[in-house]
Amino acid sequence: MNATKARARRGASIGRADARRSGPMVGVAAAPGDKSISHRALILGALAKGETRISGLLEADDVLRSAAAMRELGAEIERDRGPDGTVWRVEGATWTAPERPLYLGNSGTGVRLIMGAAAGAHVAASFDGDVSLRARPMGRILEPLRMMGVEAADREGRLPVTMDVCEDLKAINVKLATPSAQVKSAILLAALGADGVTRVHEPELCRDHTERMLAAFGASLSMTPDGEGGRFIEIAGGQGLRACHVAVPGDPSSAAFPLAAALITEGSVVTLKGVLINPLRIGFYETLKEMGADITFENEREENGEPVADIRARYSLLHGVEVPAARAPSMIDEYPILAIVAAHAHGETMMRGLGELRVKESDRIACVEAGLAAIGGDVASGPDWLRVRGKGPGTKGGLKGGALIKTHHDHRIAMSFLVAGLASEKTVEIDDASMIATSFPEFFDLMMSLGGDLGPV
């Protein structure tokens, strides 16, 4: 093992990291498990009767925090390494109030879904997280839960939050104010324990893994188009869940990093196997195709109720595009890496409808703008938009690099700027790589195995 690899293996404790001009990036790799589906599998498994077996679970910090929270609430969870790979076994339980606050680290999905599920399971619980999670809005979850009858104390709509038990939880009829799968999911999970039928109106469709997985765990729910591109979801309270087997597909949001690296480093061709291609998750790939990317979905198949493919990307000469605001929910986590790709395209890429990026793990509009400007990108932003003017690929027109990027506790900012470094004139350094472990612990190993010159410094 070389020194860089050895450092990378020290994993979460690493601080600064850098990436240097690389290429070609070549190879085939398995995408890490989907984060959204991994959280949901643990939570639904912990609520269900019987033993749920999960294969392909993403063993990243965010998901492991959810697993720990499920244990605190009463579920039994074991990790088994069998001949066919690792299987997580979750024995569901009637949830009981945890003895200490549930600490979800950096995970917005974990904390928000578990708040809803705890309300539905009629347990009192306190919730907390790291400095980034403490800055993120929780009012969007507490508001519908309060409509259902939950009493909760918060810190001006932020963590820490303490929720009381609500024995007579009421079903609600609610229209989502923001297109957020986390809010939608929290309401649906709470609705499982409510009296009556809860109806959620989702005017803009966002990822539907909770709906799909609730059905797989035996719940009955209905989805009806609203005639204007959105839909109504109805779910009756008082339904129990039945354990099942979940095979977690690869995460299209994580696969985005090596595939983007292939698109912008000369001579590259990279395939990521077994990636989820749920239509509500692949806006990034649609946008890349519109930019002229040579990107193909191969071996398309259905696994466990979700569509999956092997995605192959080749180095491409790209051009700028206008990314419609309506596409934002289907690529909400991919804008930072899209901005890096756009800096290598000819012409302007305009991204609109990005208001939600301001309240992710960091203010992603501000981080991307500051970072790209520091490495020579032509970038501008507004309250909910980002514009990148690319000068085309190669040393002459591409990014200059040669700067230290602030990542603000944000894994996707960290990975995006490391990818930028792979195609910049000079090294790009990031101030903190530790957060990468929240979603993609094998990031350095996987990128190095494809030929990327990057690692902790």
Ligand code: S3P
């Ligand atoms: C997620 C939903 C999205 C996304 C997050 C995961 C989920 O957040 O950004 O990384 O698993 O439901 P919002 O629902 O708040 O947009």
